[in-house]
Amino acid sequence: MRFVPVKTLSVLAALLIGACSSAAANGTNTSPFMATTGRTAQPIGHHEFCIRNTAECATHARSNKRVQLTAELWNMLVEINSSVNSSIRPVTDQDLFGKPEVWVYPTESGDCEDYVLLKRKILADSGWPIGALLITVVRQQSGDGHAVLTVLTDRGDLILDN
Known part of the structure; x- marks a missing residue:
């Protein structure tokens, strides 16, 4: 361990x-658990990502499935978050693709939702339940949207950010 x-x-x-x-x-x-209310619309970038990656979006997971956070899983979470954050260079979609919003798995560079997609995929591939890995879009004080990964655990909801 x-x-x-x-x-x-x-x-x-x-x-x-x-x-x-x-x-x-x-x-x-x-409370260490996020309070949520009501339904929200799927971000257009995620919708387009799902059209291009149907297998990735075909899984319908039970929501609110909390992970029992052990020392081993905590270390894995910290390692994956740190690894992705240090290996991907931050670049806007506009600079990378010439469009304001494109959701992709990054290889060398990307923006906030790209970091989230990669972290979610690595965690899911490592055995974390997909229902505990929520793509969350938050509103910054500037009014701009920002994507983070919310990880549901028995010890609280953890936010992985870039």
Whole structure:
């Protein structure tokens, strides 16, 4: 079993504590589980990705399937997140494809949703249940959308970002 260096865990713990403290100070919910409401529309880029990659999108998984987060799975999650983040160069779809929105598996470069697709694929190929790996599009303060991977675990919902 491979363990994350103490420094990495300390940084992650500090970020988690800071996020919880900030939420508590604002009077917001401090639950480690994301609150979701209502239905949303599939992003057009994901729809087009599914047309090009029908096998990847053919799997219908039970949603909210939480992973029992062990030390081994935690280390795998940290390793995959770090590996993808360090191996893919950030480039906008406009610069890469001449279009504002293209969802693809990146090989050398890509933007936020490309990182998410690759992390999700590697985790699923490693045995993580697809229903616990949610592509999540969030709205930034600027109003722009940003894709992250939400990993549902028994210890809380974890966000993998680039």
